[in-house]
Amino acid sequence: MSLQDSLFMVIEGRQQPMHVAGLHIYTPPAGAGEDHVQQIYQGWRKYVKAEKPFSQRPVLSMGQWGWEEDADFDVDHHLSHLALPRPGRIRELLMLVSRLHGALMDRSRPLWELHLIEGLADGRFALYVKIHHALIDGVTGIRLVASSLSHDPAEIKPPLWAQKHSQAAASRPARSLAAKVVDAVLTGRKIIPGLGSGLFDLLRTANPDDALALPFQAPPSLFNVGISGSRRFVAQSYSLTRMREIGKATGATVNDVTLAVCAGALRKYLMARDNLPEKPLIAMVPVSLHGETRKGGNQVAMMLANLATDVADPLDRLQRIVASTAAAKARLSGMVRVEKIAHAAMMLAPMLPDMITGRARKRPAFNLIISNVPGPTGTLYLNGARLDEAYPVSIPADFLALNITVSGYGDRLGFGFTACRRVVPALQRMVDHLDEAFAELESALAATRPRPAPKRTRRPVAGSALPETGTATPVDVGQVLRRRKLRKTPPS
Amino acid sequence: MSLQDSLFMVIEGRQQPMHVAGLHIYTPPAGAGEDHVQQIYQGWRKYVKAEKPFSQRPVLSMGQWGWEEDADFDVDHHLSHLALPRPGRIRELLMLVSRLHGALMDRSRPLWELHLIEGLADGRFALYVKIHHALIDGVTGIRLVASSLSHDPAEIKPPLWAQKHSQAAASRPARSLAAKVVDAVLTGRKIIPGLGSGLFDLLRTANPDDALALPFQAPPSLFNVGISGSRRFVAQSYSLTRMREIGKATGATVNDVTLAVCAGALRKYLMARDNLPEKPLIAMVPVSLHGETRKGGNQVAMMLANLATDVADPLDRLQRIVASTAAAKARLSGMVRVEKIAHAAMMLAPMLPDMITGRARKRPAFNLIISNVPGPTGTLYLNGARLDEAYPVSIPADFLALNITVSGYGDRLGFGFTACRRVVPALQRMVDHLDEAFAELESALAATRPRPAPKRTRRPVAGSALPETGTATPVDVGQVLRRRKLRKTPPS
Numbered sequence: 011m012s013l014q015d016s017l018f019m020v021i022e023g024r025q026q027p028m029h030v031a032g033l034h035i036y037t038p039p040a041g042a043g044e045d046h047v048q049q050i051y052q053g054w055r056k057y058v059k060a061e062k063p064f065s066q067r068p069v070l071s072m073g074q075w076g077w078e079e080d081a082d083f084d085v086d087h088h089l090s091h092l093a094l095p096r097p098g099r100i101r102e103l104l105m106l107v108s109r110l111h112g113a114l115m116d117r118s119r120p121l122w123e124l125h126l127i128e129g130l131a132d133g134r135f136a137l138y139v140k141i142h143h144a145l146i147d148g149v150t151g152i153r154l155v156a157s158s159l160s161h162d163p164a165e166i167k168p169p170l171w172a173q174k175h176s177q178a179a180a181s182r183p184a185r186s187l188a189a190k191v192v193d194a195v196l197t198g199r200k201i202i203p204g205l206g207s208g209l210f211d212l213l214r215t216a217n218p219d220d221a222l223a224l225p226f227q228a229p230p231s232l233f234n235v236g237i238s239g240s241r242r243f244v245a246q247s248y249s250l251t252r253m254r255e256i257g258k259a260t261g262a263t264v265n266d267v268t269l270a271v272c273a274g275a276l277r278k279y280l281m282a283r284d285n286l287p288e289k290p291l292i293a294m295v296p297v298s299l300h301g302e303t304r305k306g307g308n309q310v311a312m313m314l315a316n317l318a319t320d321v322a323d324p325l326d327r328l329q330r331i332v333a334s335t336a337a338a339k340a341r342l343s344g345m346v347r348v349e350k351i352a353h354a355a356m357m358l359a360p361m362l363p364d365m366i367t368g369r370a371r372k373r374p375a376f377n378l379i380i381s382n383v384p385g386p387t388g389t390l391y392l393n394g395a396r397l398d399e400a401y402p403v404s405i406p407a408d409f410l411a412l413n414i415t416v417s418g419y420g421d422r423l424g425f426g427f428t429a430c431r432r433v434v435p436a437l438q439r440m441v442d443h444l445d446e447a448f449a450e451l452e453s454a455l456a457a458t459r460p461r462p463a464p465k466r467t468r469r470p471v472a473g474s475a476l477p478e479t480g481t482a483t484p485v486d487v488g489q490v491l492r493r494r495k496l497r498k499t500p501p502s
Numbered sequence: 503m504s505l506q507d508s509l510f511m512v513i514e515g516r517q518q519p520m521h522v523a524g525l526h527i528y529t530p531p532a533g534a535g536e537d538h539v540q541q542i543y544q545g546w547r548k549y550v551k552a553e554k555p556f557s558q559r560p561v562l563s564m565g566q567w568g569w570e571e572d573a574d575f576d577v578d579h580h581l582s583h584l585a586l587p588r589p590g591r592i593r594e595l596l597m598l599v600s601r602l603h604g605a606l607m608d609r610s611r612p613l614w615e616l617h618l619i620e621g622l623a624d625g626r627f628a629l630y631v632k633i634h635h636a637l638i639d640g641v642t643g644i645r646l647v648a649s650s651l652s653h654d655p656a657e658i659k660p661p662l663w664a665q666k667h668s669q670a671a672a673s674r675p676a677r678s679l680a681a682k683v684v685d686a687v688l689t690g691r692k693i694i695p696g697l698g699s700g701l702f703d704l705l706r707t708a709n710p711d712d713a714l715a716l717p718f719q720a721p722p723s724l725f726n727v728g729i730s731g732s733r734r735f736v737a738q739s740y741s742l743t744r745m746r747e748i749g750k751a752t753g754a755t756v757n758d759v760t761l762a763v764c765a766g767a768l769r770k771y772l773m774a775r776d777n778l779p780e781k782p783l784i785a786m787v788p789v790s791l792h793g794e795t796r797k798g799g800n801q802v803a804m805m806l807a808n809l810a811t812d813v814a815d816p817l818d819r820l821q822r823i824v825a826s827t828a829a830a831k832a833r834l835s836g837m838v839r840v841e842k843i844a845h846a847a848m849m850l851a852p853m854l855p856d857m858i859t860g861r862a863r864k865r866p867a868f869n870l871i872i873s874n875v876p877g878p879t880g881t882l883y884l885n886g887a888r889l890d891e892a893y894p895v896s897i898p899a900d901f902l903a904l905n906i907t908v909s910g911y912g913d914r915l916g917f918g919f920t921a922c923r924r925v926v927p928a929l930q931r932m933v934d935h936l937d938e939a940f941a942e943l944e945s946a947l948a949a950t951r952p953r954p955a956p957k958r959t960r961r962p963v964a965g966s967a968l969p970e971t972g973t974a975t976p977v978d979v980g981q982v983l984r985r986r987k988l989r990k991t992p993p994s
Contacts, residue, residue: 024516024606048588082924087732090601091594095585095620096540102583109582113605114516118730118924128587129621238610240579432574432610 019068019075019117019144025239027114029121030147031140031403032155033107033245033426038133039163039394047128047135050393051091057172058085060120063145064171067120075144080120087119088171094129101438103130104244107138108431111403112241121145124170134398139170143405149383152402152417156386163391228377229287231280233412237430242437245401246444247422252452259455260325262332265382267451268423269293269335270328272380272414273317274447275440277327280319282439291317294376295335313338314376324451325458378412379404385418401426406434511560511567511609511636517731519606521613522639523632523895524647525599525737525918530625531655531886539620539627542885543583549664550577552612555637556663559612567636572612579611580663586621593930595622596736599630600923603895604733613637616662626890631662635897641875644894644909648878655883720869721779723772725904729922734929737893738936739914744944751947752817754824757874759943760915761785761827762820764872764906765809766939767932769819772811774931783809785906786868787827805830806868816943817950870904871896877910893918898926 022028038046059065066077094102106127115121121142128135141151158170167173228234253267262270273291280286293315315338318330383402390397401424402415412429425444429437514520530538551557558569586594598619607613613634620627633643650662659665720726745759754762765783772778785807807830810822875894882889893916894907904921917936921929 024609045588051587082927084924084927086597087923090597091587092598093585093587093621095543095583095618096537105578105582106584112608114731116604116731116924117516119732126587129585239606239608240611431579432576432608435574435576 019070022114024114025237026405026407027112027239028143028405029111029115029140030143030151030405031107031111031138032152033103033243033401033403034137034139034155034392034397035103035130035134035399036137036392036395037398038135039396042395046395047126048091050395051089051126053393054089054124054126054169055085057169059083060085060088060171061174063175064088064120064122066145068117068144083120085171087116088123089169090123090125092125092127094127098129098131100130103127103136104438107136107403108241108243110138110140111243111428112239112431114239115140115142122171135395137392138403140403152383152385152400156390159386159390159392159397161388161390163394163396165391166393227289228292228375229289231287231291231377232283232285232433233378233429234409235411235433236408237406237411238432240431241406241428242431242434243403243426243428244438244441245424245426246441247399247401247424248444248448250418250421250423252448253423256451256455259458260328260332262328263335264423265295266328266332266335268382268416268425269295269315269317269331269380270324270451271444271447272425273319273327273331274324274450275443276317276378277319278443278446279440282443283435286319288320290321290330291319291377293317293378293380295338296379296381297339313341315380317377323454324447325454328451378410378414380414381416383415383417385424389420400424404428406430412437511562514606516606517729518897518899519604519731520635520897521603521607521632522635522643522897523599523603523630524644525595525735525893525895526629526631526647526884526889527595527622527626527891528629528884528887529890530627531888534887538887539618540583542887543581543618545885546581546616546618546661547577549661551575552577552580552663553666555667556580556612556614558637560609560636575612577663579608580615581661582615582617584617584619586619590621590623592622595619595628596930599628599895600733600735602630602632603735603920604731604923606731607632607634614663627887629884630895632895644875644877644892648882651878651882651884651889653880653882655886655888657883658885719781720784720867721781723779723783723869724775724777725870725921725926726901727903727925728900729898729903730924732923733898733920734923734926735895735918735920736929736933737916737918738933739891739893739916740936740940742910742913742915744940745915748943748947751950752820752824754820755827756915757787758820758824758827760874760908760917761787761807761809761823761872762816762943763936763939764917765811765819765823766816766942767935768809768870769811770935770938771932774935775927778811780812782813782822783811783869785809785870785872787830788871788873789831805833807872809869815946816939817946820943870902870906872906873908875907875909877916881912892916896920898922904929 019028043049060080060083063077065079065083067080069076069078092106094106096102110123110125115123122145123138123140125138125140126135127138130136139151139155146154154175155170157175158167158173160167248271250264253264256262256267256270257264260267272293276291277286295313295315297313313335316330316334318327318334321327321330381402381404385400397419399422400417400419402417403426404413404415406413406429411433412427415426415428417424417426427437427440431437511520535541552572552575555569557571557575559572561568561570584598586598588594602615602617607615614637615630615632617630617632618627619630622628631643631647638646646667647662649667650659650665652659740763742756745756748754748759748762749756752759764785768783769778787805787807789805805827808822808826810819810826813819813822873894873896877892889911891914892909892911894909895918896905896907898905898921903925904919907918907920909916909918919929919932923929
């Protein structure tokens with residue numbers, strides 16, 4: 011086990027499980043019987059042998075974590091067949107997934123679980139796949155799960171754990187620099203000369219641009235406190251076409267629109283709890299710098315986005331966000347070394363808050379992580395059942411009690427909110443607020459009556475790397491806004 | 503929190519959760535709709551305030567565990583509504599309960615969970631109640647849960663956590679001696695003069711009776727190894743009438759018959775795995791010395807029973823067990839001080855194996871705990887639904903990987919087997935073996951064609967304290983056996 015992977019074992023506690031998960035919803039094939047899920051389950055139970063990495067369990071030897079083959083691999087430990095209680099709505103599914111996601115995995119076994127869940131009232135079924143972060147990172151996990159499915163509805167594949175995975179897919183990408191940074195930070199040694207000052211530069215240099223969000227500018231918020239071991243997960247998906255329309259009209263990327271609707275929902279949630287900070291929330295956004303989806307995960311840097319949650323007007327808020335991400339991208343693209351350090355800092359994200367515990371409540375580095383994980387392309391099938399919806403379920407951490415991860419599939423972008431259910435109560439409201447934020451943004455745009463935007467061919471976001479390139483500059487938003495202001499201001 | 507209760511917090515690890523549970527199966531009232539369980543669930547969710555001890559969460563302050571009111575009590579964390587997948591057999595229920603029992607509870611909350619489980623194919627539903635041992639001991643827990651139900655099918659009561667519990671029921675019985683013993687053992691101090699030698703006496707004195715099982719006579723077995731965090735629970739109930747018939751014919755108590763069928767099942771299980779020790783397994787059996795059910799739990803001593811798993815003949819095995827428990831009871835009844843020390847030793851049971859880890863694999867103190875927890879009397883109802891079956895779910899521990907706990911309800915004695923599913927594989931076989939052991943014992947008895955036993959009035963075991971008094975002496979078994987031997991031996 012690499013040093014970095016082993017850190018996910020070391021920092022895991024009963025209040026902070028370090029596993030990621032995916033939630034899939036499927037439509038059974040035409041003519042499937044009531045026992046469709048049971049048949050999948052019984053078929054899968056016969057795969058009593060696992061392939062790497064699903065065959066390996068962690069071992070602690072001489073203080074070092076490593077992997078070894080599980081000689082007593084027990085498929086019934088890893089695979090379960092569950093059902094939803096009446097009335098079998100998405101609400102019941104999300105409550106069950108919340109419970110499953112809150113449970114630590116047994117470290118005497120390979121660190122993954124797969125739950126087939128039947129009983130949705132509309133006849134669909136769900137799959138919840140949970141994998142420890144030490145075994146696999148989220149991006150690789152989503153890719154592996156997707157590759158275990160088929161584009162052919164007639165194909166029957168072995169289940170995830172019984173498929174042979176390429177060495178590249180089965181092992182985490184090399185991140186030697188990150189590992190060194192982790193090592194340096196944790197042990198206090200300076201393996202990389204000048205690292206400390208470099209990190210300090212990134213965090214502390216004078217702000218060259220009002221739009222650029224810097225760490226430790228984030229206000230204290232209810233999301234930035236210690237967490238408990240219980241989890242709440244809610245999810246919702248939106249049409250990417252709808253999001254692209256907003257982007258076209260404002261010159262924003264889909265990623266900017268994602269941040270904007272999240273910001274709108276966060277603002278509403280915090281206002282409803284009488285807890286909106288005066289200063290804007292700052293989101294840490296992992297970004298893929300190279301846009302190479304198939305290598306996704308190993309060229310990731312971070313940027314800090316100002317979510318403008320202090321701004322009431324949805325279009326003003328979007329403009330601030332676009333300006334912030336544009337400035338962050340410009341800064342990243344110009345600074346190779348900083349990019350690498352930012353990469354390491356991103357990788358350290360779950361640990362950072364612990365390291366700065368002393369000041370975290372008063373001045374967090376950022377308020378939450380909003381991550382876009384590349385989703386699969388094309389329609390996927392599980393033994394003939396069509397994958398309809400896919401949501402990522404991620405890791406809240408101490409002082410980062412809410413995580414938002416989105417992932418595209420087909421024309422939908424799935425939003426997954428994963429939180430500590432104790433310090434982020436009534437998380438289900440967030441989905442209502444997300445709906446409202448979308449509607450407000452669209453209403454505000456409609457009120458500006460923009461000219462029809464010129465037709466542009468865009469590659470779909472689902473499966474593509476972020477941030478998107480080739481989109482219009484933030485200036486467009488300004489134009490829209492100026493146009494709107496003209497309309498609002500009565501002619502003098 | 504008392505010192506002893508806090509020990510259950512201290513010794514709990516992710517591989518050794520220290521919670522006990524009860525599994526109930528109910529028949530809905532006549533005319534109940536398909537949404538019967540949903541209605542109970544929705545009704546219970548409205549009880550957003552908990553009473554002591556269900557309102558209290560553990561706090562660690564200055565290294566000492568204590569209790570405090572949970573200011574953010576969240577009923578949705580503690581109460582869940584679950585369902586069984588198809589085909590909805592008892593098998594699916596037991597698999598779900600196994601998973602629920604393997605999950606650690608969130609220590610930032612009051613340490614209990616209540617799961618309403620629908621979807622049994624026969625229309626019944628289940629209730630799984632999980633309570634941390636630091637909050638409540640198993641006996642008190644079963645009593646509290648029973649007292650939350652009603653003898654009146656027309657009565658609607660608030661749920662367990664919202665009922666006011668008497669101080670006596672809500673707090674653990676005082677066990678100052680036990681606490682002192684724990685303290686003395688753990689810290690090495692000698693608070694009770696002569697304790698060390700007294701304990702040593704109990705464990706080490708020369709064996710005055712061949713039948714008496716002494717600690718550290720137990721052979722190594724597959725049950726006496728370190729455990730993992732995953733659990734398997736299986737259960738089965740048997741007619742107490744049937745067990746009493748066996749007892750009548752052999753002069754054994756119901757408790758002896760319980761031990762005998764467990765011994766038969768254990769022997770078959772170990773033989774099937776080619777792992778039967780040559781020497782007999784030794785069970786630790788907690789016994790109530792005073793027979794006062796309502797105070798059950800606070801006057802408990804332990805006895806060690808020779809399970810005679812090396813004996814192939816079921817009646818010979820029963821005879822050995824009866825002789826062993828008779829000798830143990832005689833010894834206990836004659837030794838007041840030893841009784842108290844034994845009490846403490848019993849309370850230490852989950853800790854003992856850890857303390858003697860060095861030798862546990864080679865020479866365990868005993869092989870498993872077989873416990874009979876007094877059950878409720880009379881038929882009980884939950885909002886009109888009749889309680890049909892009740893099973894205790896207990897705690898496996900390192901080097902005690904299997905726990906058997908039985909509890910009576912009505913004419914049934916419910917057997918609950920709780921084990922680490924990694925080191926005690928295929929636990930479901932144990933239930934088949936239990937069936938076989940029963941059948942063999944009855945066949946062997948039938949072959950002896952005993953005279954009809956004289957009619958005796960017995961109080962029911964369910965709800966009574968063990969060991970039973972006033973039953974025939976072990977000599978009866980010998981008579982039966984001699985009679986049988988006469989029949990078997992051809993007349994010369």
